[in-house]
Amino acid sequence: MAWVALATLVMGGTTPASGDAVDPAAAAPVAAAAVCGSSSLNGPATPPAGAVVVPAGDNSGVNLRQANTTYYFQTGTHTLGTDTYAQIMPGDGATFIGAPGAVLDGQRLNRYAFTQRATGVTIRYLTITGFVAPHDEGVVNHDSGDGWVVEHNTIRGNAGAGLMAGATNTIRGNCVKDNGQYGLNAAKAGNTITGLVVADNEFTGNNTEDWEHQIPGCGCTGGMKFWAVNGADVTGNWVHGNHGPGVWADTNNNDFLIEDNLIEGNDSLGIFYEISYNVVIRNNTIRGNAWASGAERAAKGDPFPEAAIYLSEADGEPRVQARTSKIEITGNLLENNWGGITAWANADRFCNSPASTTGDCTLIVGPTSTARCSAPAIADEPLYTDCRWWTKNVDIHHNTFAFDPGAVDGGCPTQYCGHMALLSNWGTYPEWSPYKGAVIQRSIVHESHNSWHDNTYTGPWQFRVTDMGSRISPGQWIGPQYGQDAGSTFDGGTPAPPAIAEQDFESGSTTSPYAPWYGADLAHRTGGAHGGTGSLQMTSAQASGSAVALDNFPGYSGVVAGTSYHVSLWYREAVATMPAVMWNVRWRDEAGTVLRTDAISLDRKTAWTEAAGTFTAPAGTTRVDWTFVWNSTTAGPAFQIDDVAIRPRGA
Known part of the structure; x- marks a missing residue:
């Protein structure tokens, strides 16, 4: 009998799993456990007792759909x-076992190998090759049957996805290689995939048909791809050399453990966790990823921080049941990838926005409840919070980040590579969006409990923060403006937080932003400086009050309220007789309102003298500027200042 049927076309997937308590672990390399070509793929030389023996050759006349039956495929094709x-449509509880060298060949004619919705199917020790599933469809478990066990198989050289997955599937010890689109595509209509285990497999060379370039922006590739899976353990796999991302969880996934994997040499991101919830990414070695996709961005002048681990609208969310309520990334070794970890939130991407192309809503509102997230209701709570994925509760700790630009094949311009990132875009659309402007930029950086801490860095790391235009040093990253990576080391030490402002007046252009306010003249002076060769001279232009102020309203940014700052400068008389001068340090909020002024007196000194003070920025402060005010009985007296600095105390 030739068991031939039209395959059911299926997409989707989702439900929960439990896991052990999460403990921080020191980053240590994960060794490659090669599966492809290994003896672990060899089946038994003799059939199990009671098995139906299937001879090599044309099996179209063999009944392969009996329930609770074991089939033993003899050596051969x-x-x-x-x-x-033509396809195999198993019965419930059926088992398919291959002898050493047993190959199931689709001959580049048959679309699917194993299909339909039987439960409890087991497939072991077969080489499955040459099937031509269409785009977004799969060869093994095409219809995402539940309770399947797929172990110790070689699934290679097929079009589409090598295999699909359903609920409580175990996919273990397989070689999944050189398939046209995905290695694994875990997707099922109705979002009902739960309890998925993907362990100890080798995924390599998949996406041979380069679908991301055939359909730009399709988001349709990966060594393994997960859609709306609720509970998955992805452990002990070797994911390497795939022509796209290594591990990609896309759209309302939840409760993932990604642990003890070696993820290396993939053309794009190592791990991509997108508009999804609650994951532990622990004790993986992730190296040499995204060289191709990073270089492609660089060639176009696109500085977006291509990453080893990319979090895009990924939420730690306690309202969604999982083994963790965070996005926790710990104990991993990230080595010589194009970039480090990028945590990104697209301000325009939320439920019911044109920028959210999947058509799904959040798990909080309900995946199919898109219409609820409309104006005007979305502008108020609870929908304002519930209608978007925020990138929040991200905890990145006890990882090792090693980066050597010279190790990146083809070169790596440092304006594009070696970046960590915590950023968003300026919200622009749709017109009714309540998230326009800097709302999401402020949220992701300052309001969403996103934290790097206790990590180890080696190499010339840089950081992109808030938006694409801000590329900062480790000192700024750990400084008071952002307060990241407490307890972390950089090349064995801790960089000092940068000054808010430092000015040494070494050139004439450095008189700016100083400007006469009233009754004063300004001049750059060479020679006789406190440090270097330049200083700034302030002269009384009238026989009454005089003042100089900064013209960079609303002042220098980066001040953190509640932080203690040391302010200092050096001054001396330039033309007698120097009057008493008051240096007024003004703490401002983001709108420019002066919240407090702290005054430091500059009494007459003919030799260079330091004036200094330590002040705590008041609540609401984000900026600082200053003025100099004095009275003189005649025009002409002058004084010099040099080496002005305002920096966090102890820096």
Whole structure:
């Protein structure tokens, strides 16, 4: 009998799993456990007791759909006939076992190997190759049957996805290689995939048909791809050399453990966790990823921080049940990838926005409840919070980040590579969006409990923060403006937080932003400086009050309220007789309102003298500027200042 049928076309997936308590672990390399070509793929030389023996050759006349039956495929090549839809449609509880060298060959004619919705199917020790599933469809478990066990198989050289997955599937010890689109595509209509285990497999060379370039922006590739899976353990896999991302969880996934994997040499991101919830990414070695996609961005002048681990609208969310309520990334070794970790939130991407192309809503509102997130209700709570994925509760700690630009094949311009990032874009649309402007930029950086801490860095790391235009040093990253990576080391030490402002007046252009306010003249002076060769001279232009102020309203940014700052400068008389001068340090909020003024007196000194003070920025402060005010009985007296500095205390 030739068991031939039209395959059911299926997409989707989702539900929960439990896991052990999460403990921080020191980053240590994960060794490659090669599966492809290993003896672990060799099946038994003799059939199990009671098995139906399937001879090599054309099996189109063999009944392969009996329930609770074990089929033993003898050594040699097995085919299913010449019909496009010739396929195996197992019965519930059926088992398929291959002898050493047993190959199930689709002959580049048959679309699918194993299909339909039987439960409890087991497939072991077969080489499954040459099937031509269409784009977004799969060869093994095409219809995402539940309770399947797929172990110790070689699934290679097929079009589409090598295999699909359903609920409580175990996919273990397989070689999944050189398939046209995905290695694994875990997707099921109705979002009902739960309890998925993907362990100890080798995924390599997948996406041979380069679908991301065939359909730009399709988001349709990966060594393994997960859609709306609720509970998955991805452990002990070697994911390498795939032509796209290594591990990609896209759209309303939840409760993932990604642990003890070696993820290396993939053309794009190592791990991509997108509009999804609650994951532990722990004790993985992730190296040499995103060289191709990073170089492609650089060639176009695109500075977006291509990453080893990319979090895009990923939420730690306690309202969604999982083994963790965070996005926790710990104990990993990230080595010589194009970039480090990028945590990104697209301000325009939320439920019911044109920028959210999947058509899904959040798990809080309900995946199919998109219409609820409309104006005007979305502008108020609870929908304002519930209608978007925020990138929040991200905890990145006890990882090792090693980066050597010279190790990146083809070169790596440092304006594009070696970056960590915590950023968003300026919100622009749709017109009714309540998240326009800097709302999401402020949220992701300052309001969403996103924290790097206790990590180890080696190499010339840089950081992109708030938006694409801000590329900062480690000192600024750990400084008071952002307060990241407490307890972390950089090349064995801790960089000092940078000054808010430092000015030494070494050139004439450095008189700016100083400007006469009233009754004063300004001049750059060479020679006789406190440090270097330049200073700034302030002269009384009238026989009454005089003042100089900064013209960079609303002042210098980066001040953190509640932080203690040391302010200092050096001054001396330039033309007698120097009057008493008051240096007024003004703490401002973001709108420019002066919240407090702290005054430091500059009494007459003919030799260079330091004036200094230590002040705590008041609540609401984000900026600082200053003025100099004095009275003189005649025009002409002058004084010099040099080496002005305002920096966090102890820096």
